[in-house]
Amino acid sequence: MSIFRNDAYDGATVSRYLDGELPVHEEDRFTAALETDAGLRNTVEQMRRVTGILGTDIDPGTVQAAQNRIAAALAETLRYRYRAPVPWWQRQISLPMPVMAAASVLFIIMAVGLIINPGILANRYYNVGDVAGNNPVNLQVQVSGAESDLLLNWLDEQNDVGSVTIQLPEDAQFQLRGEPVFLRPSAADTDEDDLEIVPLEVSTE
Amino acid sequence: MRRGHPSLSHPGIAALYAVTVLFLSIVPAHGQDSLDNDDIEDSVNALLEGALTVHINARVVDEDQNETVWKMDVTRVTIGGRSVMVQMEGRNIRVVAEFTPYWESEDQLLLVAQGQTWIETERGEEPEYRTSFTTFPISLGEPILFLPLGTGHLPVDTARYGRLNIELEINVERYQS
Numbered sequence: 001m002s003i004f005r006n007d008a009y010d011g012a013t014v015s016r017y018l019d020g021e022l023p024v025h026e027e028d029r030f031t032a033a034l035e036t037d038a039g040l041r042n043t044v045e046q047m048r049r050v051t052g053i054l055g056t057d058i059d060p061g062t063v064q065a066a067q068n069r070i071a072a073a074l075a076e077t078l079r080y081r082y083r084a085p086v087p088w089w090q091r092q093i094s095l096p097m098p099v100m101a102a103a104s105v106l107f108i109i110m111a112v113g114l115i116i117n118p119g120i121l122a123n124r125y126y127n128v129g130d131v132a133g134n135n136p137v138n139l140q141v142q143v144s145g146a147e148s149d150l151l152l153n154w155l156d157e158q159n160d161v162g163s164v165t166i167q168l169p170e171d172a173q174f175q176l177r178g179e180p181v182f183l184r185p186s187a188a189d190t191d192e193d194d195l196e197i198v199p200l201e202v203s204t205e
Numbered sequence: 206m207r208r209g210h211p212s213l214s215h216p217g218i219a220a221l222y223a224v225t226v227l228f229l230s231i232v233p234a235h236g237q238d239s240l241d242n243d244d245i246e247d248s249v250n251a252l253l254e255g256a257l258t259v260h261i262n263a264r265v266v267d268e269d270q271n272e273t274v275w276k277m278d279v280t281r282v283t284i285g286g287r288s289v290m291v292q293m294e295g296r297n298i299r300v301v302a303e304f305t306p307y308w309e310s311e312d313q314l315l316l317v318a319q320g321q322t323w324i325e326t327e328r329g330e331e332p333e334y335r336t337s338f339t340t341f342p343i344s345l346g347e348p349i350l351f352l353p354l355g356t357g358h359l360p361v362d363t364a365r366y367g368r369l370n371i372e373l374e375i376n377v378e379r380y381q382s
Binding site for chain 2 (some may be wrong): 165170172177181182
Protein backbone atom coordinates (compact mmCIF):
# COMPACT_ATOMS: atom_id res chain seq x y z
CA MET A 1 0.00 0.00 0.00
CA SER A 2 1.45 3.36 -0.98
CA ILE A 3 1.17 6.08 1.60
CA PHE A 4 1.55 8.63 -1.11
CA ARG A 5 -1.40 7.27 -3.03
CA ASN A 6 -3.61 7.19 0.01
CA ASP A 7 -2.75 10.75 0.73
CA ALA A 8 -3.61 11.60 -2.88
CA TYR A 9 -7.13 10.34 -2.30
CA ASP A 10 -8.39 11.68 0.94
CA GLY A 11 -11.71 11.01 2.50
CA ALA A 12 -13.40 13.83 0.66
CA THR A 13 -12.28 12.44 -2.67
CA VAL A 14 -13.41 8.97 -1.73
CA SER A 15 -16.77 10.38 -0.65
CA ARG A 16 -17.12 12.28 -3.90
CA TYR A 17 -16.23 9.08 -5.76
CA LEU A 18 -18.88 7.12 -3.93
CA ASP A 19 -21.42 9.85 -4.61
CA GLY A 20 -20.41 9.92 -8.31
CA GLU A 21 -19.36 13.51 -8.13
CA LEU A 22 -15.82 13.16 -9.49
CA PRO A 23 -15.07 14.45 -13.02
CA VAL A 24 -14.68 11.73 -15.65
CA HIS A 25 -10.94 11.96 -15.92
CA GLU A 26 -10.47 11.90 -12.15
CA GLU A 27 -12.89 9.03 -11.79
CA ASP A 28 -10.89 7.04 -14.35
CA ARG A 29 -7.67 7.69 -12.52
CA PHE A 30 -9.37 6.78 -9.16
CA THR A 31 -10.69 3.56 -10.62
CA ALA A 32 -7.22 2.72 -11.91
CA ALA A 33 -5.78 3.44 -8.50
CA LEU A 34 -8.29 1.13 -6.82
CA GLU A 35 -7.01 -1.76 -8.85
CA THR A 36 -3.49 -1.27 -7.62
CA ASP A 37 -3.98 0.17 -4.14
CA ALA A 38 -5.44 -2.29 -1.63
CA GLY A 39 -5.55 0.33 1.13
CA LEU A 40 -7.58 2.63 -1.00
CA ARG A 41 -9.95 -0.19 -1.78
CA ASN A 42 -10.30 -0.92 1.85
CA THR A 43 -11.04 2.73 2.61
CA VAL A 44 -13.64 2.86 -0.11
CA GLU A 45 -15.31 -0.27 1.22
CA GLN A 46 -15.48 1.10 4.75
CA MET A 47 -17.02 4.35 3.60
CA ARG A 48 -19.45 2.48 1.42
CA ARG A 49 -20.62 0.43 4.41
CA VAL A 50 -21.07 3.53 6.52
CA THR A 51 -23.03 5.19 3.80
CA GLY A 52 -25.19 2.09 3.54
CA ILE A 53 -25.88 2.06 7.23
CA LEU A 54 -26.77 5.72 7.26
CA GLY A 55 -29.09 5.24 4.44
CA THR A 56 -30.96 2.36 6.12
CA ASP A 57 -34.35 3.02 7.89
CA ILE A 58 -34.23 2.58 11.75
CA ASP A 59 -36.24 -0.29 13.20
CA PRO A 60 -39.04 1.15 15.46
CA GLY A 61 -38.69 -1.77 17.84
CA THR A 62 -35.08 -0.94 18.38
CA VAL A 63 -36.00 2.67 19.19
CA GLN A 64 -38.68 1.57 21.66
CA ALA A 65 -36.26 -0.76 23.41
CA ALA A 66 -33.75 2.03 23.70
CA GLN A 67 -36.38 4.34 25.14
CA ASN A 68 -37.35 1.73 27.67
CA ARG A 69 -33.77 1.26 28.76
CA ILE A 70 -33.31 5.01 29.14
CA ALA A 71 -36.57 5.41 31.04
CA ALA A 72 -35.63 2.58 33.39
CA ALA A 73 -32.23 4.08 34.08
CA LEU A 74 -33.79 7.50 34.64
CA ALA A 75 -36.44 6.12 36.98
CA GLU A 76 -33.80 4.31 39.00
CA THR A 77 -31.88 7.55 39.35
CA LEU A 78 -34.97 9.51 40.37
CA ARG A 79 -36.01 6.85 42.88
CA TYR A 80 -32.89 7.56 44.89
CA ARG A 81 -33.03 11.31 44.53
CA TYR A 82 -36.72 11.95 45.00
CA ARG A 83 -38.34 9.26 47.10
CA ALA A 84 -42.11 9.16 47.13
CA PRO A 85 -43.85 9.48 50.54
CA VAL A 86 -44.04 6.17 52.35
CA PRO A 87 -46.83 5.42 54.84
CA TRP A 88 -45.60 5.29 58.42
CA TRP A 89 -46.50 1.64 58.77
CA GLN A 90 -44.23 0.82 55.88
CA ARG A 91 -41.26 2.88 57.00
CA GLN A 92 -38.16 1.23 58.19
CA ILE A 93 -35.30 2.45 60.29
CA SER A 94 -31.93 1.01 60.89
CA LEU A 95 -30.59 0.34 64.35
CA PRO A 96 -27.19 -0.84 65.47
CA MET A 97 -27.24 -4.45 66.48
CA PRO A 98 -26.33 -3.75 70.18
CA VAL A 99 -29.30 -1.40 70.51
CA MET A 100 -31.59 -3.97 69.00
CA ALA A 101 -30.25 -6.61 71.36
CA ALA A 102 -30.64 -4.39 74.43
CA ALA A 103 -34.18 -3.43 73.48
CA SER A 104 -35.10 -7.03 72.93
CA VAL A 105 -33.68 -8.10 76.29
CA LEU A 106 -35.48 -5.25 78.06
CA PHE A 107 -38.73 -6.16 76.37
CA ILE A 108 -38.38 -9.78 77.36
CA ILE A 109 -37.60 -8.84 80.98
CA MET A 110 -40.67 -6.61 81.12
CA ALA A 111 -42.87 -9.25 79.60
CA VAL A 112 -41.64 -11.91 82.01
CA GLY A 113 -42.07 -9.52 84.92
CA LEU A 114 -45.63 -8.74 83.96
CA ILE A 115 -46.41 -12.40 83.53
CA ILE A 116 -44.94 -13.32 86.89
CA ASN A 117 -46.43 -10.36 88.77
CA PRO A 118 -49.39 -8.92 86.86
CA GLY A 119 -50.47 -6.94 89.93
CA ILE A 120 -47.66 -4.49 89.30
CA LEU A 121 -50.02 -2.58 87.02
CA ALA A 122 -52.80 -2.38 89.58
CA ASN A 123 -53.20 -0.11 92.57
CA ARG A 124 -52.75 -2.06 95.73
CA TYR A 125 -54.76 -1.42 98.85
CA TYR A 126 -54.01 -3.18 102.05
CA ASN A 127 -55.77 -3.28 105.31
CA VAL A 128 -53.15 -2.05 107.72
CA GLY A 129 -54.36 -4.47 110.34
CA ASP A 130 -54.02 -7.40 107.99
CA VAL A 131 -50.54 -6.40 106.93
CA ALA A 132 -49.20 -5.30 110.27
CA GLY A 133 -50.40 -7.99 112.58
CA ASN A 134 -48.23 -7.64 115.65
CA ASN A 135 -45.51 -5.84 113.78
CA PRO A 136 -44.97 -2.09 114.13
CA VAL A 137 -46.13 -0.07 111.15
CA ASN A 138 -44.44 3.09 109.98
CA LEU A 139 -46.92 5.25 108.10
CA GLN A 140 -45.91 8.31 106.15
CA VAL A 141 -48.52 10.96 105.44
CA GLN A 142 -47.70 13.06 102.41
CA VAL A 143 -48.96 16.63 102.63
CA SER A 144 -48.05 19.50 100.34
CA GLY A 145 -47.89 23.05 101.57
CA ALA A 146 -50.95 24.06 99.62
CA GLU A 147 -53.00 21.36 101.27
CA SER A 148 -52.58 22.48 104.85
CA ASP A 149 -56.26 23.39 105.08
CA LEU A 150 -57.15 19.90 103.96
CA LEU A 151 -54.86 18.51 106.61
CA LEU A 152 -56.44 20.66 109.28
CA ASN A 153 -59.90 19.70 108.14
CA TRP A 154 -58.89 16.08 108.32
CA LEU A 155 -57.41 16.56 111.76
CA ASP A 156 -60.60 18.37 112.72
CA GLU A 157 -62.53 15.30 111.72
CA GLN A 158 -60.23 13.30 113.93
CA ASN A 159 -61.10 15.64 116.85
CA ASP A 160 -57.59 17.00 117.02
CA VAL A 161 -58.23 20.44 115.59
CA GLY A 162 -60.87 23.11 115.67
CA SER A 163 -63.68 22.82 118.14
CA VAL A 164 -63.93 20.88 121.35
CA THR A 165 -66.94 20.34 123.52
CA ILE A 166 -66.53 19.95 127.23
CA GLN A 167 -69.29 18.55 129.31
CA LEU A 168 -69.44 20.25 132.70
CA PRO A 169 -70.40 18.28 135.80
CA GLU A 170 -74.01 17.31 135.45
CA ASP A 171 -75.05 18.30 138.96
CA ALA A 172 -73.34 21.69 139.00
CA GLN A 173 -75.36 24.85 138.68
CA PHE A 174 -73.87 28.23 138.00
CA GLN A 175 -74.77 31.85 138.44
CA LEU A 176 -73.52 34.91 136.65
CA ARG A 177 -71.15 37.04 138.65
CA GLY A 178 -70.59 39.68 136.03
CA GLU A 179 -69.58 40.00 132.45
CA PRO A 180 -67.47 37.27 130.83
CA VAL A 181 -63.90 38.40 131.00
CA PHE A 182 -60.52 37.40 129.64
CA LEU A 183 -57.59 37.97 131.95
CA ARG A 184 -53.98 37.27 132.31
CA PRO A 185 -53.52 35.16 135.45
CA SER A 186 -51.38 37.89 136.94
CA ALA A 187 -54.22 40.36 136.43
CA ALA A 188 -56.64 37.92 138.06
CA ASP A 189 -54.41 37.81 141.10
CA THR A 190 -54.40 41.60 141.15
CA ASP A 191 -58.17 41.63 140.99
CA GLU A 192 -58.29 39.38 144.02
CA ASP A 193 -56.05 41.80 145.81
CA ASP A 194 -58.35 44.58 144.78
CA LEU A 195 -61.23 42.67 146.23
CA GLU A 196 -59.50 42.16 149.52
CA ILE A 197 -61.73 43.29 152.35
CA VAL A 198 -60.26 46.19 154.22
CA PRO A 199 -61.62 46.91 157.70
CA LEU A 200 -63.48 50.20 157.95
CA GLU A 201 -61.84 52.86 159.95
CA VAL A 202 -63.99 53.88 162.87
CA SER A 203 -64.03 57.50 163.71
CA THR A 204 -63.53 58.24 167.41
CA GLU A 205 -64.77 61.73 167.14
CA MET B 206 -29.43 0.24 54.50
CA ARG B 207 -26.05 -0.11 56.14
CA ARG B 208 -24.65 -3.48 56.84
CA GLY B 209 -24.92 -4.67 60.41
CA HIS B 210 -27.95 -2.50 61.14
CA PRO B 211 -30.98 -4.72 60.93
CA SER B 212 -34.17 -2.94 60.12
CA LEU B 213 -37.20 -2.85 62.37
CA SER B 214 -40.54 -1.65 61.18
CA HIS B 215 -41.84 1.63 62.58
CA PRO B 216 -44.79 0.04 64.43
CA GLY B 217 -42.44 -2.35 66.13
CA ILE B 218 -40.28 0.48 67.42
CA ALA B 219 -43.35 2.41 68.55
CA ALA B 220 -44.72 -0.57 70.43
CA LEU B 221 -41.38 -1.29 72.04
CA TYR B 222 -41.02 2.32 73.06
CA ALA B 223 -44.54 2.44 74.51
CA VAL B 224 -44.02 -0.71 76.52
CA THR B 225 -40.68 0.53 77.79
CA VAL B 226 -42.14 3.85 78.90
CA LEU B 227 -45.05 2.08 80.56
CA PHE B 228 -42.74 -0.26 82.38
CA LEU B 229 -40.42 2.48 83.54
CA SER B 230 -43.35 4.56 84.72
CA ILE B 231 -44.69 1.82 86.96
CA VAL B 232 -41.41 0.65 88.35
CA PRO B 233 -40.54 2.69 91.45
CA ALA B 234 -37.42 4.79 91.03
CA HIS B 235 -35.56 5.23 94.26
CA GLY B 236 -34.06 8.55 93.22
CA GLN B 237 -37.45 9.96 92.40
CA ASP B 238 -38.80 8.69 95.70
CA SER B 239 -36.12 10.45 97.66
CA LEU B 240 -36.79 13.66 95.78
CA ASP B 241 -40.49 13.44 96.50
CA ASN B 242 -39.83 12.65 100.11
CA ASP B 243 -37.61 15.68 100.41
CA ASP B 244 -40.30 17.89 98.95
CA ILE B 245 -42.88 16.41 101.23
CA GLU B 246 -40.65 16.75 104.24
CA ASP B 247 -40.04 20.40 103.40
CA SER B 248 -43.76 21.00 103.01
CA VAL B 249 -44.59 19.26 106.25
CA ASN B 250 -41.86 21.11 108.07
CA ALA B 251 -43.12 24.41 106.69
CA LEU B 252 -46.59 23.51 107.86
CA LEU B 253 -45.49 22.36 111.27
CA GLU B 254 -43.30 25.39 111.87
CA GLY B 255 -46.39 27.57 111.76
CA ALA B 256 -48.57 25.14 113.65
CA LEU B 257 -49.67 25.90 117.17
CA THR B 258 -50.82 23.78 120.06
CA VAL B 259 -53.63 25.19 122.16
CA HIS B 260 -53.79 23.68 125.62
CA ILE B 261 -57.13 24.17 127.28
CA ASN B 262 -57.58 23.63 130.99
CA ALA B 263 -61.23 23.88 132.00
CA ARG B 264 -61.98 23.79 135.69
CA VAL B 265 -64.75 24.41 138.12
CA VAL B 266 -63.56 26.10 141.29
CA ASP B 267 -65.19 26.61 144.61
CA GLU B 268 -64.16 30.11 145.40
CA ASP B 269 -65.20 29.87 149.01
CA GLN B 270 -63.00 26.88 149.58
CA ASN B 271 -60.46 28.13 147.04
CA GLU B 272 -60.23 24.69 145.52
CA THR B 273 -60.74 23.13 142.14
CA VAL B 274 -63.60 20.67 142.27
CA TRP B 275 -63.47 19.55 138.66
CA LYS B 276 -61.08 19.99 135.77
CA MET B 277 -60.45 18.75 132.30
CA ASP B 278 -57.50 19.18 129.95
CA VAL B 279 -57.81 19.21 126.20
CA THR B 280 -55.26 19.99 123.52
CA ARG B 281 -55.98 21.11 120.01
CA VAL B 282 -53.74 21.93 117.04
CA THR B 283 -54.19 24.91 114.77
CA ILE B 284 -52.29 27.34 112.59
CA GLY B 285 -52.18 31.09 112.61
CA GLY B 286 -55.50 32.60 111.63
CA ARG B 287 -57.57 29.53 112.36
CA SER B 288 -59.63 29.51 115.49
CA VAL B 289 -60.07 26.92 118.17
CA MET B 290 -63.56 26.85 119.59
CA VAL B 291 -64.34 25.54 123.03
CA GLN B 292 -67.88 24.74 124.04
CA MET B 293 -68.79 23.96 127.62
CA GLU B 294 -72.20 22.60 128.34
CA GLY B 295 -73.65 22.17 131.76
CA ARG B 296 -76.97 21.75 133.47
CA ASN B 297 -78.01 25.39 133.17
CA ILE B 298 -75.18 26.92 131.21
CA ARG B 299 -73.62 26.91 127.81
CA VAL B 300 -70.33 28.64 127.14
CA VAL B 301 -68.68 29.14 123.79
CA ALA B 302 -65.17 30.55 123.65
CA GLU B 303 -63.29 31.05 120.43
CA PHE B 304 -59.57 31.70 120.32
CA THR B 305 -57.77 32.75 117.15
CA PRO B 306 -54.00 33.13 117.34
CA TYR B 307 -52.13 35.26 114.80
CA TRP B 308 -48.39 35.24 114.46
CA GLU B 309 -46.87 38.62 115.30
CA SER B 310 -43.21 37.71 115.42
CA GLU B 311 -40.99 34.73 116.09
CA ASP B 312 -42.37 34.09 119.56
CA GLN B 313 -45.19 36.60 119.85
CA LEU B 314 -48.84 36.07 119.06
CA LEU B 315 -51.92 38.18 118.90
CA LEU B 316 -54.72 36.19 120.46
CA VAL B 317 -58.22 37.20 119.44
CA ALA B 318 -60.69 35.84 121.97
CA GLN B 319 -64.45 35.89 122.05
CA GLY B 320 -66.55 34.42 124.81
CA GLN B 321 -70.29 33.91 124.93
CA THR B 322 -72.32 32.69 127.86
CA TRP B 323 -75.90 31.53 127.97
CA ILE B 324 -77.18 30.80 131.46
CA GLU B 325 -80.61 29.83 132.66
CA THR B 326 -81.28 31.30 136.07
CA GLU B 327 -84.70 29.83 136.66
CA ARG B 328 -86.39 27.07 134.82
CA GLY B 329 -88.70 28.29 132.11
CA GLU B 330 -87.20 31.77 131.79
CA GLU B 331 -85.27 33.05 128.83
CA PRO B 332 -81.56 32.38 129.33
CA GLU B 333 -79.32 35.34 129.96
CA TYR B 334 -76.69 36.03 127.38
CA ARG B 335 -73.34 37.67 127.92
CA THR B 336 -70.48 38.14 125.52
CA SER B 337 -67.01 39.49 125.58
CA PHE B 338 -64.46 40.15 122.91
CA THR B 339 -60.83 41.10 123.36
CA THR B 340 -57.37 40.77 121.91
CA PHE B 341 -54.19 39.91 123.73
CA PRO B 342 -50.63 40.29 122.56
CA ILE B 343 -49.10 37.26 124.21
CA SER B 344 -45.88 35.37 124.20
CA LEU B 345 -45.71 31.71 123.38
CA GLY B 346 -46.62 29.75 126.47
CA GLU B 347 -48.20 32.69 128.27
CA PRO B 348 -51.52 31.58 129.80
CA ILE B 349 -54.79 33.46 129.34
CA LEU B 350 -57.72 33.00 131.66
CA PHE B 351 -61.34 33.17 130.55
CA LEU B 352 -64.02 33.53 133.19
CA PRO B 353 -67.36 33.07 131.44
CA LEU B 354 -69.32 33.86 134.61
CA GLY B 355 -67.31 36.95 135.48
CA THR B 356 -65.18 37.66 138.50
CA GLY B 357 -67.48 39.39 140.91
CA HIS B 358 -68.67 37.88 144.17
CA LEU B 359 -72.23 36.74 144.42
CA PRO B 360 -74.47 39.27 146.08
CA VAL B 361 -76.04 36.71 148.35
CA ASP B 362 -74.78 33.56 149.90
CA THR B 363 -76.41 30.86 147.84
CA ALA B 364 -76.13 27.16 147.98
CA ARG B 365 -72.86 25.40 147.23
CA TYR B 366 -73.50 25.17 143.52
CA GLY B 367 -74.00 28.91 143.35
CA ARG B 368 -70.50 29.46 144.67
CA LEU B 369 -68.92 27.58 141.82
CA ASN B 370 -67.15 29.44 139.11
CA ILE B 371 -65.81 28.35 135.75
CA GLU B 372 -62.28 29.05 134.61
CA LEU B 373 -60.85 28.32 131.23
CA GLU B 374 -57.10 28.64 130.98
CA ILE B 375 -55.64 28.83 127.51
CA ASN B 376 -52.01 28.25 126.76
CA VAL B 377 -50.73 28.56 123.20
CA GLU B 378 -47.39 27.04 122.29
CA ARG B 379 -45.52 26.18 119.18
CA TYR B 380 -46.41 22.75 117.86
CA GLN B 381 -42.74 21.88 117.33
CA SER B 382 -40.49 23.11 120.09
